[in-house]
Amino acid sequence: MNADIHGLSGAYAVDALDDVERAEFERHLAQCPECQAEVESLRAAAVELTRGTATPPPATLRASVLGQISTVRPLPPANPLPDAGDTTDGARTGAGVVTLESRRRRSPLTWLVAAAAAAVLAIGGLVWSPWSADEPEQLTATEQVIRAKDAQRFEKVIDGAKATIVRSPSLGKAVIIADNMPAAPDGKDFQVWFQNPDGEMVSAGLMPHEARPTVSMVLNGDASKFTGAGITVEPAGGSPAPTSEPIVLFEFS
Amino acid sequence: MVVMSAFSPGHPASGENAAPGQPDLGDLLRASARGDEQAFAELYDATSARLYGLVLRVVRDPAQSEEVTQEAFLEIWRSCARFDADKGSPMSWMMTIAHRKAVDRVRSAEAATRRDQTYERTSRERDYDVTAEQAERDLDGQRVRRAMESLTETQRGAIQLAYFGGYTHTEVAALLGIPLGTAKTRIRDGLIRLRDTLGMQS
Numbered sequence: 394m395n396a397d398i399h400g401l402s403g404a405y406a407v408d409a410l411d412d413v414e415r416a417e418f419e420r421h422l423a424q425c426p427e428c429q430a431e432v433e434s435l436r437a438a439a440v441e442l443t444r445g446t447a448t449p450p451p452a453t454l455r456a457s458v459l460g461q462i463s464t465v466r467p468l469p470p471a472n473p474l475p476d477a478g479d480t481t482d483g484a485r486t487g488a489g490v491v492t493l494e495s496r497r498r499r500s501p502l503t504w505l506v507a508a509a510a511a512a513v514l515a516i517g518g519l520v521w522s523p524w525s526a527d528e529p530e531q532l533t534a535t536e537q538v539i540r541a542k543d544a545q546r547f548e549k550v551i552d553g554a555k556a557t558i559v560r561s562p563s564l565g566k567a568v569i570i571a572d573n574m575p576a577a578p579d580g581k582d583f584q585v586w587f588q589n590p591d592g593e594m595v596s597a598g599l600m601p602h603e604a605r606p607t608v609s610m611v612l613n614g615d616a617s618k619f620t621g622a623g624i625t626v627e628p629a630g631g632s633p634a635p636t637s638e639p640i641v642l643f644e645f646s
Numbered sequence: 647m648v649v650m651s652a653f654s655p656g657h658p659a660s661g662e663n664a665a666p667g668q669p670d671l672g673d674l675l676r677a678s679a680r681g682d683e684q685a686f687a688e689l690y691d692a693t694s695a696r697l698y699g700l701v702l703r704v705v706r707d708p709a710q711s712e713e714v715t716q717e718a719f720l721e722i723w724r725s726c727a728r729f730d731a732d733k734g735s736p737m738s739w740m741m742t743i744a745h746r747k748a749v750d751r752v753r754s755a756e757a758a759t760r761r762d763q764t765y766e767r768t769s770r771e772r773d774y775d776v777t778a779e780q781a782e783r784d785l786d787g788q789r790v791r792r793a794m795e796s797l798t799e800t801q802r803g804a805i806q807l808a809y810f811g812g813y814t815h816t817e818v819a820a821l822l823g824i825p826l827g828t829a830k831t832r833i834r835d836g837l838i839r840l841r842d843t844l845g846m847q848s
Contacts, residue, residue: 403834404815408749409808410830411816433734435834438841439809440741442794443700445787450698450715451708458716459687462723467679470727553820572816607753607814 402428406435411607413546413557413570416539534611535568537561547622547643556624558643560616567616569600570609577602577626584631586639587614588621597622599631620645671736672729679727686723693737694719697744704748704812714751718744745809752812793843801836804829 401418404410422428541561548557554574560567577583586594597612623639677685702711807818819829
């Protein structure tokens with residue numbers, strides 16, 4: 394067991410991980426029964442804190458919820474019923490783990506196809522509980538990259554903001570996730586660049602202008618072909634080539 | 647029902663949340679999974695104040711909280727066959743779904759502005775006090791309050807900001823002025839302590 398990742402259990406239990414960490418932890422969680430048990434117990438402890446916060450919702454919500462459920466088909470159970478003579482808790486848990494193993498071995502292509510299918514079926518996002526669902530969850534492009542088997546992570550901290558690039562050469566995609574990023578100065582935008590092996594910078598997109606707690610953005614371009622990335626401050630709307638020194642540089646190695 | 651009996655042995659399905667005279671949430675979930683809308687209505691009546699209360703606490707804006715609570719209930723309806731009594735109580739499972747939805751909402755850019763405006767009117771000091779006052783309403787609340795008091799100030803603050811504030815551990819570290827990377831540890835230590843103080847199973 395990786396002690397470092399195990400330490401994320403508490404933050405995961407209260408949804409305090411960013412998207413990258415959440416995906417990483419869930420990958421670990423799928424194969425760590427200790428963490429599964431710990432997360433469940435910590436979630437239950439957090440729920441105890443809400444005993445004082447109960448507030449009846451407006452009466453209209455009830456009609457609205459009950460009016461809508463008839464249009465939504467409940468999913469079938471995640472795990473098929475055990476065979477005769479195989480009804481102990483241990484056996485059921487065991488069966489679940491096998492399913493998880495097969496999930497993890499799916500190729501990225503399978504994920505993409507499955508994600509497209511799930512997107513059609515799903516209303517809203519699913520809470521991913523790796524041990525209780527065997528359907529592929531809805532995966533955003535960002536999640537596909539983060540969960541790719543060959544995902545590489547590059548992290549930089551700049552003045553309390555954190556920029557992380559996750560790249561999957563096999564998918565040919567990379568995403569940037571920025572935490573606590575300030576707004577770009579007036580009339581300016583943050584522009585992200587890929588660096589090719591010759592050192593040339595190629596635009597990979599503009600970050601959203603306004604400050605946000607967390608921004609994630611899929612970068613434009615075939616990420617497998619580049620050797621690095623950088624961020625510069627450019628005039629609003631971006632530039633064809635960088636006009637200022639990078640505020641941060643990443644090397645994909 | 648024959649199929650269901652396979653699930654019963656060894657699972658006190660009612661769990662800690664079913665008081666005498668209260669519907670059994672696990673049973674209602676299982677009936678809902680078979681498309682029983684009446685059972686789901688009962689489930690809604692038994693749990694909506696808890697879910698809405700949590701969502702409201704995180705999201706703050708009542709109109710948005712209503713939307714998020716509705717999304718959570720639809721998700722619960724859709725996935726109630728996935729509830730596994732081995733992995734926790736029905737209430738914990740439902741609250742987890744609602745909490746994730748609420749956090750997703752406050753972290754989405756669209757909501758950020760509206761929420762920040764509300765946030766300015768609500769100081770963090772008051773936030774702590776409200777929890778304490780509300781928790782005093784009943785014995786359970788007192789038990790929880792005592793458990794919270796057993797935590798260090800940092801643990802308590804980190805859990806409050808993460809769970810009720812919807813902040814990431816990185817943001818929690820910044821808000822509390824503690825080194826980046828230590829908030830996740832404080833959240834985990836604090837929750838473990840809380841769990842053990844409340845005498846919950848690990």
